[in-house]
Amino acid sequence: IYDAEHFFDGYKDDPDHALATLQAAKEGGADWLVLCDTNGGVMPHEVEEMTEVVIRELGIPVGIHTHDDTGVGVANALASIRVGARQVHGTVNGYGERVGNCNLTTVIPNLKLKMGFDHEAEVGDLTELAHFVDDVANCSHNPRAPYVGATAFAHKGGMHVNAVQKVAHSFEHVEPGAVGNRQRILVSDLSGQSNILMKAEEFGIHLEKGGAEAKSILTDLKKLEKEGYEFEAAEASFELLIRKHLAEYRPFFTLKEYHCTFRRDGDRDYDICSATVKLEVDGQEQYHVAEGDGPVNALDGALRRALSTAYPEVNEMELEDYKVRIIDSHAGTAAKTRVLIVSSAEGKDDWGTVGVSYNIIQASWRALVDSVEFFLMRRRQGS
Numbered sequence: 243i244y245d246a247e248h249f250f251d252g253y254k255d256d257p258d259h260a261l262a263t264l265q266a267a268k269e270g271g272a273d274w275l276v277l278c279d280t281n282g283g284v285m286p287h288e289v290e291e292m293t294e295v296v297i298r299e300l301g302i303p304v305g306i307h308t309h310d311d312t313g314v315g316v317a318n319a320l321a322s323i324r325v326g327a328r329q330v331h332g333t334v335n336g337y338g339e340r341v342g343n344c345n346l347t348t349v350i351p352n353l354k355l356k357m358g359f360d361h362e363a364e365v366g367d368l369t370e371l372a373h374f375v376d377d378v379a380n381c382s383h384n385p386r387a388p389y390v391g392a393t394a395f396a397h398k399g400g401m402h403v404n405a406v407q408k409v410a411h412s413f414e415h416v417e418p419g420a421v422g423n424r425q426r427i428l429v430s431d432l433s434g435q436s437n438i439l440m441k442a443e444e445f446g447i448h449l450e451k452g453g454a455e456a457k458s459i460l461t462d463l464k465k466l467e468k469e470g471y472e473f474e475a476a477e478a479s480f481e482l483l484i485r486k487h488l489a490e491y492r493p494f495f496t497l498k499e500y501h502c503t504f505r506r507d508g509d510r511d512y513d514i515c516s517a518t519v520k521l522e523v524d525g526q527e528q529y530h531v532a533e534g535d536g537p538v539n540a541l542d543g544a545l546r547r548a549l550s551t552a553y554p555e556v557n558e559m560e561l562e563d564y565k566v567r568i569i570d571s572h573a574g575t576a577a578k579t580r581v582l583i584v585s586s587a588e589g590k591d592d593w594g595t596v597g598v599s600y601n602i603i604q605a606s607w608r609a610l611v612d613s614v615e616f617f618l619m620r621r622r623q624g625s
Contacts, residue, residue: 243329244272245307250284253292264300274303274329279318282311282340286321293322305329308344310336315344320352323359334375335387347372348388351421369422389421396426398437398474435460438484445481447488455487462487469598470569470578476596478616479609485619494618495549496522497611502537502603519544523552538564538606545614559617562586566602581605585613593617 244267246252246260253260264275277293289306297304306322306329308315319330330353336345347368353359372390376383385392395418418425427440435456442449442456449456462483463473473480485491498520506513517540520529528551532543542561549556563584568577579602586592593616597608 243274243276243305244268244270245276245278247278248280249277250279250288250292251281253295254288257295261296261299264296268300268302272302274305275300276305276307276329276331277322277327278307278331279309279315280307282309282315284318285312286314286317289318290321290325293327294325297326303328305331306344307331309338309340310342310344311340315342316348316352319344319349320357323353323357335372335379335381335384337375337379337381345387347390351389351416355416355420365420366422389416390423392426394418395423396474398427438463441477441480442484445484447484449484459484459487466598470580471596471598472580473596475582476594476609476612478593479595479612482612482616482619494523494553494615498522498527500541500544500607502540504537515540517541517544519548521545521548523549526552537603538610541603541607542610545610549614553618555621556614556618558587559614560586560588561613562592564606566605569598579605581609583609583613585617587617 244264246264246267249260249264252263267275275296277289277296279289289308293304293306304322304327306319306327308318308322308331310316315332315336319327319332323330330344330346330349332344332346332349333342334346336342336347350363351365351368354363354365369390372387373383383392386394388394395414397413414425427437427444435451438456438459439449439451449459463480466483471479473483500517500519502515502517504513504515514533515535515537516531516533517537518529518531519541520527522528528548530544530547532540532547534540534543538561546556546559561583563582565582567580567582569580578598578600581597581602582594583596583606584592584594593613595609595612595616597605597610597612599605599608
């Protein structure tokens with residue numbers, strides 16, 4: 243394989259010389275000529291034209307190597323393939339120098355599902371592969387990645403959700419499972435009853451369309467979103483919201499009070515945060531204190547201690563991620579805060595919860611309580 247670095251830029255500068263270098267590589271024994279857009283600055287129509295010239299003039303198998311500096315790395319690879327190139331250089335998730343290489347997790351399904359190439363290729367594990375590579379690279383997965391992103395087949399507009407329910411391909415260009423992904427119904431300020439009904443079905447809950455429960459849930463959802471709540475990344479909080487409207491719902495504990503304190507010793511450069519939590523659990527009052535690296539860590543510790551007698555499994559939970567966002571930053575120190583917590587059980591099966599308040603401790607507490615309650619609910623359900 244001969245990688246013709248800077249081929250496209252070289253061809254635009256001096257076509258005869260660029261082709262002569264390829265001819266020399268062919269005569270030197272190269273079986274493949276890979277045309278490289280090393281700077282990532284060539285447009286798809288140029289790639290198509292130049293690839294055609296190389297194939298016509300040299301009569302040897304051609305490959306394509308593109309970069310995404312102008313956002314057309316995938317388009318350039320597909321343009322080259324369309325006119326005869328038969329090898330693509332790229333990387334999973336597009337990792338590479340500068341802004342990245344041609345993204346194979348986009349090219350591969352496009353070739354198989356859209357352009358009819360390589361019918362034997364197995365793309366059903368593509369989403370899992372994309373996540374695995376991100377994990378190895380210790381990078382966050384791009385939720386908007388084509389085909390394999392978490393929002394690639396996500397729907398939240400009420401009318402859209404209703405249409406997807408009836409005719410999936412009206413808003414999904416391929417079946418999500420074809421690439422190992424799944425359909426997601428999001429709840430947002432665009433939500434209607436269709437979203438709520440479909441999400442409830444995902445959670446194993448049947449709600450009647452137009453019923454009192456569905457209407458009440460929608461009313462509460464709209465109210466919470468006006469307060470700054472977002473549930474797209476906090477489906478556990480939304481499931482709890484639904485279940486709290488059902489007659490059979492029973493809370494695992496009742497909050498009596500909590501408070502946090504922060505102490506700083508300037509002389510010894512020493513600080514510590516402690517939290518006190520008082521709960522009613524199974525008719526018994528539990529009062530516990532814990533120290534932590536910060537208020538959330540301390541609250542988490544105190545809450546677990548208060549629950550561990552009745553629910554010892556709570557110690558299997560782990561807080562994986564904690565994110566804070568200021569909702570109305572123009573309000574300065576009076577701004578509302580949205581807290582998102584991602585938790586898991588024994589390092590797997592993660593779930594997200596959300597809390598909103600003018601007080602960051604209160605927002606964190608709400609997200610933390612939802613996380614614990616969701617975990618206990620799933621354990622009681624045997625999942």
